[in-house]
Amino acid sequence: MIKKSIAVFLTLVLLCTLLAACAGSGAGNAATLNVYNWGEYIDQTVLEDFEAETGIQVNYTTYANNEEMYSKIVSGAASYDVIVPSEYMISKMIEEDLLAELDFANIPNYSKIGDDYKGLPYDPDEKYSVPYTWGTVVIVYNTKYVDEADVEDESIDLLWNEKYAGKILMFDNPRDAFALAMSKLGYSMNSTTPSEWEAAADELIAQKHLVQAYVMDQVFDKLIGEEAYIAPYYAGDAMAMMEENEDLAAYVPVEGANQFFDSMCVLKNTRHKKEAEQFINFMCDTEIAVRNAEEVCYAIPQVEAYEELDEETKNDTMVYPPAEVLERCEVFVNLPSETLELQSDLWKKLKTHYD
Amino acid sequence: MRKNRDPINKKVMLAPFSGWMVLFVLVPIALVVYYAFSNADRQFTLSNLHWMYEYRGTLWLSVKLSVIATVICMLLAYPIAYAMSRASEKVQRNATLFIMLPMWMNFLVRTYAWMTILEDTGLVNNALRGIAGWFGKEFDGLSLINNHGAIVLGMVYNFLPYMILPIYTALTKISYSLIEAARDLGANGGQVFGKVILPMSVPGIISGITMVFIPSISTFIISKILGGGKDFLIGDLIEDYFLGNSGVVNYNIGAALSLIIMVMILIATFMMNHFDKDAKTSGGGSVI
Known part of the structure; x- marks a missing residue:
């Protein structure tokens, strides 16, 4: 009998802890930002730094390709704030009025993006996207x-x-x-x-x-x-x-x-636009961009951050292909x-x- | 008078179940039917059904692989369930535990684990290469993964418990006195099995078949992981229409294909139940 009561008690404790954990992640005073990015495409410690610095929780999830991300968003099955689509998907989503116009006053670090990566055909007026990598x-x-x-x-x-x-x-x-x-x-x-x-x-x-x-x-x-x-x-x-x-x-x-150019965008129906822009700004910070680039190994569009990379990476013709290679792309x-x-x-x- | 004897009205007791059924069974089925018979402009159409013909190869492959998996499950499960039902109570308890144990792990993780076992550089092939090397021979390795055989293996491995447990339950329900009676009346071992035990375990076999066949025919993840994402089964096709991984989302065709599987399962279940009834009248089903 005692054995049984202990078992029941322990089960209850376990359940309560679980419930508390679930409730805890949902509540909290700061906003939770839903970031939806490609798999294997970020240095996770950068997210922790962002959370520590701003107090905003990041709920980070990943997708395997643009189409998966797109259908998840149009189905309305889940709500996201920041996404990182590729260029053709950005044009499609702009056309379908899914993306929010960014307030660049909240993204001062946009000035760090090289001119070669601004105003590209998929977002010619530089309204909706901030380049992430290419x-x-x-x-x-x-x-x-x-x-x-x-x-x-x-x-x-x-x-x-x-x-x-x-x-x-x-x-x-x-x-x-x-x-x-x-x-x-x-x-x-x-x-x-x-x-x-x-x-x-x-x-x-x-x-x-x-x-x-x-x-x-x-x-x-x-x-x-x-x-x-x-x-x-x-x-x-x-x-x-x-x-x-x-x-x-x-x-x-x-x-x-x-x-390809993968860029950070904010969804139109977001409830945390300001926090989303804060996140984008954070990712463009030179120190953060360098750390992220060292982890994901992709080419980055931030000029200062590029200069800080080690020589080997900077001169790697596969990551940063020379003009004659890009010409045939x-x-x-x-x-x-x-x-x-x-x-x-x-x-x-x-x-x-x-x- | 009768009303007074029931402490709570039967209808009240049924309400949660009915509500659940309406919300999570009837409404979704109605939606599937609606989408299956309408087009993107929400007009009535039968044209979605012609995809059944278009994808007959896929349907056939799905049916074939799930039937093979179900038969293998049955052949494996029956002896195991039989042995379990005849063992001591302690062995029975432990055996049930061991059968359930893998199900405590996530389905995806279990299926991914097979990848490491079956790959060209996986456990099996490396072990075989090691043995061949011992004898001083070269061994290229077997191709065990990314083919239909691996998909069937995935189905059998994942769904086998659903075959063992119902058969085991049916077998434990058979009263030993019936077997003794059959023996008394002069039946030999084979006859006891064929005339008493097997017919009486048919309900277990039937629910086992249903519980293995249905998840097998609608699976889309096993074919992706163990089949190398090469050959679509009908479940992959439906997933693609709903999620639009290939560029276009089409709920209507997806729903039509889902409806076709549902009808196929319904027919199969109907045939099974019919068979079950026959067995009951000729066998000893009335005991249960």
Whole structure:
């Protein structure tokens, strides 16, 4: 009997603690800021510093691609304050009136952003976004298993090389995957011509039997652990992987690659606009930007912070590619809805093509 | 008079359950039906249903893999459940605990764990390579992951307890005196099993089948993790239509495909129950 009462008592205590913990996270005098960012895309200690400095709690969650973030937001299933979409998604969201116009009086650190990264086509009047990082897509490969002769020409064709069947990874999101196929065929990755999309889909279907898996952030484990030898991915993450495994190398393919700009935006329906702007301002602070850049390895748009990076990073042509490489890269634009429909249908065609 | 004997009105007792059912079962089903038969402009249409034909390959693959998983589960679960039901009470308690134990861990974590086991550089292949190396031989490794077999394995592993437990419960309910009676009447071991035990455990098998088949046919995460995200099952397709990962969100087609799975499950359950009834009339179902 006593044993039983003790058990009941302990259970109650446990429940109360749990409830208190839940209530505690919801209440509190300061605002809770919901930040929704890409996976593996921040130095978590920066968030702690922000909380300590401002007293604002950060509820940090992540997504794997722009489309996932977008559908979560339009479904209204959860509310977020700060998001970090890529350029084409920003144009789409501006068009659909989802983003708030920023009050730059609250973001004095905006002056630290280099002129090259301001007023880009996706936000020409500099109203809605503050650049976070930028980079290009690169092809990562393991020098231990991939013959030098196969990478000499730095071609996209490596992803279609039969020799490495079952050891190639591919993007698990249609926009990036189709962009590679488009570049391979010499088309623009912003093409709106249906026949070009069909041709690109045929390329991806032809590649399917060589692909080990379609992945996003799982690429880290698989390349570092040498489960796979070849994968296209974003330059900053590629750098991070190369630090973990010395045999990894990467190149921007000669056929061209996607250049992306991920920027911080505030959602229109936010209830904490001021705190959100405070957060954006904090992230642009030189010291914070340097720390964050050292962790995520992506190229940063803050001029002063860039100067403070170590020489090796500054001169890394993969993180900060020279002009002639950037020339062959292409920035995504928001596709018209017919093309998006087609992209979606063709992606499903690829995934429901059973060998 | 009768009313006085019931301390609380039956209707009052049922109210929470009815409310729950309406809110979380009927309303969602009504929404699924509504979306399935309307288009983006909210007009009535049947055109969403043609996607069933369009995606027949996916439907077939999903049915095939979940049927295989269910059959394997049944073949594995029956002997285990039988042995458990015949063991001492202490063994029974511990065995139930061990079967439930993995379910205390998160489903995703359990499934990811299989990745580390099955990968080309995973536990199994490394162990085999080690053994081959011992004998001075080269071993390329087996491809155990990112194929349909791995998806079936994921289903079997995750849903096996749902097959064992109902069969075990059905078997423990069989009174031992019935078996003795059958023996007295001259039945040999095989006959006792075929004519008494098996028919009486049919209700357990049926609920086991339902509880394994339904989550298997609608899974989308097992195929993503263990199938390498290569081949969509019907659950992946529905997820994609609802979340729009491939660029377009379409609740209507997603709902139509969900409805098709629901109808398929309904038909399967109906057939099962029919089979169950037959078993009850011919077997000893009336005892339960």
